[in-house]
Amino acid sequence: MQYRDFGKTGVKISTLGFGAMRLPYKVINGKNVYDEGESIKIIHRAFELGINYIDTAPGYCEKKSESIVGKALKGWRDKVYVSTKNPIEDSSGSNYRKRLENSLKELDVEYIDFYHMWGINWALFEEKINVKNGPMSEAIKAKEEGLIKHISFSFHDKPENMIKLIDTGYFETVLCQYNLLDRSNEQAIAYAHDKGLGVVVMGPVGGGRLAAPSEVIRNLLPGKVKSSAEIALRFVIANRNVSCALSGMENIKMIEDNAAIASNEDCLSAEELKAVNAAIEEKKRLAELYCTGCNYCMPCPQGINIPHNFLLMNYHKIYGLTDYARNEYSKIGTGENHKEKKAEECVECGLCEKKCPQKIEIRRQLKETAKALGL
16 A cells, blocks of 8 residues: 655555445345444454555434444544534534544544545535634634644635635645546645645546446556556545545445556556546547536526536536436436436427537537437
8 A cells, every 4th residue: 555645644544545425235125224334344354454544424314324324433533534524503602512522432543533524515614613702713623632643625616716725724625526527626635735734635536437348548657557446546646746546445445456557656657647638638628628617507497407418418418427327317316316307308499409508509509419318
């Protein structure tokens, strides 16, 4: 396993981290029952292979993740760095403290190494975090007491706001999205590294997108990788501004495969990285011919999320992630996407095409999307 300096924290962490958000479970009487024994076995294998950073959160695995991680830490606590999160629900410092104390209890630890303000943005920081007797004041106090070793934040906002949060000077590490298909945070990650923050990347395989079989992705390095997931992980680790790639690993095989990749000191040569970057830029250019995702076409009177449908079409047509694209397309109209409609619901009113700045033939392309993904 490779290890890197985690910003200016004085800590060296493994280039592969264990994300405890997809622990194994069985469905019993319609309920998800998490397999504590198997989960602990998987986590211990990660530790044995040199992974020394584990990330959890109060809401993961239907609120079971922290307690399972806590049990897995027995006998390993002095060798492993623990990360968890505080959902900033209000501007109350005392409520922040209660959530912190609950995580300490669930994890059964005396302190948390990297404690994240969970999924924050700049507006939340200004309005609820950095206020009198608010969460930031309480975080600083908890750090002085030794309950938190390092104050961190996880992030889903615009890259420019990540830079603003870094410039406050309060944070020592950041957890953010970055992968082959989403490089929007690349410059902000470099900025964080230059400012001395440790950087952990979530979604190195695109939340599962890049784990799907794809000849297109594999052929970014023809004959040199076994899977699209391998090149995705190698790409993230090759970025020296990244301290750790966090992966939600569900079984021992995934851990062993990913640990082998993370242990390779020559993840991508400069020449290989240049070739991959050039190929991805070309794929991006082709994808934008189909749709840039500007959202000017919205809203659709039929309830079709046009950019989302086209994004899935791009995964199929440009990146070869056909199985993933079809599976996600089948979910439109269900669950979190229950208010959305599939491309096949288009009635060809043409309102979207009047608003599209690229003059894309949206009606025709929605038909193509329905035909390709609606099998």
